[in-house]
Amino acid sequence: MGNDTTPEDLIELLQRNPEKFAENKKYGYPVPIDRIISDCDIDLHFKLYEDDDISGECGFRNNRFFIAVNHQEPDYRQRFTLAHELGHIVLHLWQKTGKGSVLITDSKKTMFRSSDWDGKEYEANAFAAKLLMPKDEVLKQIQKIVDERDSYKFRDDQIRQELVNPLAVYFLVSPSAIEFRLKNLKILN
């Protein structure tokens, strides 16, 4: 990152286009979500929660934005939670926060059960998916896989093994997260 970029600039870029963000700022892949959070001057805490249903939290207190993540969850899950919480700050808290404290708590229920998603949860999840798995990079990596196997045809029963899993490793997300992304991009049915 250039020294000329302030945290406010980064937040604005993230608001405008999370998909181009990692590419434009030369962050590389897998997207270093914890570094991005610290470049945005947001405090980051890895926590052990007594209530292990909590995936993460974010908010504003003592004049600082902060994100906390449940450190007991698998790495790929923590990365998605961090990107989700960053989404809440960028999309929902950044402009609105005056001096008052605010806290958003996410459990597996709020984040991953689609029937319980309200608009903001949906937006934070979409933000996280775009930031961690930008469309252009997804397409580029699929092209690479296709080139290597010399065929663009995948059998249904091999898709996990030959397409989904390698992409999940590359982007350091769960297989179901990349699968969901591929469906959203209309690459998978």
Ligand SMILES: [Zn+2]
């Ligand atoms: Zn949330």
